[in-house]
Amino acid sequence: EAGVAQSPRYKIIEKRQSVAFWCNPISGHATLYWYQQILGQGPKLLIQFQNNGVVDDSQLPKDRFSAERLKGVDSTLKIQPAKLEDSAVYLCASSLWQSGYGYTFGSGTRLTVV
Amino acid sequence: GQNIDQPTEMTATEGAIVQINCTYQTSGFNGLFWYQQHAGEAPTFLSYNVLDGLEEKGRFSSFLSRSKGYSYLLLKELQMKDSASYLCAVNNAGNMLTFGGGTRLMVKP
Numbered sequence: 471e472a473g474v475a476q477s478p479r480y481k482i483i484e485k486r487q488s489v490a491f492w493c494n495p496i497s498g499h500a501t502l503y504w505y506q507q508i509l510g511q512g513p514k515l516l517i518q519f520q521n522n523g524v525v526d527d528s529q530l531p532k533d534r535f536s537a538e539r540l541k542g543v544d545s546t547l548k549i550q551p552a553k554l555e556d557s558a559v560y561l562c563a564s565s566l567w568q569s570g571y572g573y574t575f576g577s578g579t580r581l582t583v584v
Numbered sequence: 585g586q587n588i589d590q591p592t593e594m595t596a597t598e599g600a601i602v603q604i605n606c607t608y609q610t611s612g613f614n615g616l617f618w619y620q621q622h623a624g625e626a627p628t629f630l631s632y633n634v635l636d637g638l639e640e641k642g643r644f645s646s647f648l649s650r651s652k653g654y655s656y657l658l659l660k661e662l663q664m665k666d667s668a669s670y671l672c673a674v675n676n677a678g679n680m681l682t683f684g685g686g687t688r689l690m691v692k693p
Contacts, residue, residue, distance in 0.1 A: 501679060503680075503681075505683075510685075510686075511685050511686065512588075512671055512673075512683035512684050512685045512686045513627070513671070513683045514683070515680065515681070515682070518680055525680075526680060561626060561627075565679055572617045572619075572629050572632060572673075572675070572681065573629075573681065574629075575626035575627050575628070576626060577625065577626050578626055580624075
């Protein structure tokens with residue numbers, strides 16, 4: 471089966487600019503997650519979708535971050551405006567709902583804000 | 585709140601055995617996962633424990649004690665390619681994983 475696809479692979483922007491990341495989950499996976507992983511740390515959940523509805527976005531900085539999952543398949547994560555501390559790898563993952571067997575991660579987008 | 589602790593770094597010798605510990609305090613528990621993450625790559629699934637005891641899979645084993653909030657990942661016959669970060673993650677509710685900070689393992693010849 472095809473894996474979780476993410477693009478772009480790398481992105482460098484200046485602070486205060488905007489950026490968007492795209493994720494295509496594994497076919498049939500109802501649940502999609504966006505994680506932020508700062509260098510040297512574990513992934514931190516930003517938002518969880520079940521189909522096209524938000525399950526948890528309690529750790530999403532809503533003043534600058536937004537995410538959507540139209541039609542319950544692909545998802546985009548946007549940052550506007552970016553700050554230096556947003557430099558991180560943004561990982562998308564998908565899973566079968568309540569499968570209990572964890573996630574499959576995409577390769578991530580490495581964002582550098584200068 | 586959620587708290588998952590694991591050592592930041594460990595070093596071991598090729599061919600040896602290493603144990604990476606993880607302790608957790610979470611508001612719910614629906615299983616514990618270990619992931620391996622090589623530098624610049626995505627985490628990949630290693631093991632899953634939901635009941636107490638040891639799960640063995642080749643050179644890797646994982647142990648869970650729910651009453652103690654404790655797990656470990658055991659790596660045998662270490663190889664240079666095992667140099668990576670190892671992430672402990674708890675499924676606390678609704679299939680949502682909370683990760684620890686990761687343990688960076690360096691395998692030396």
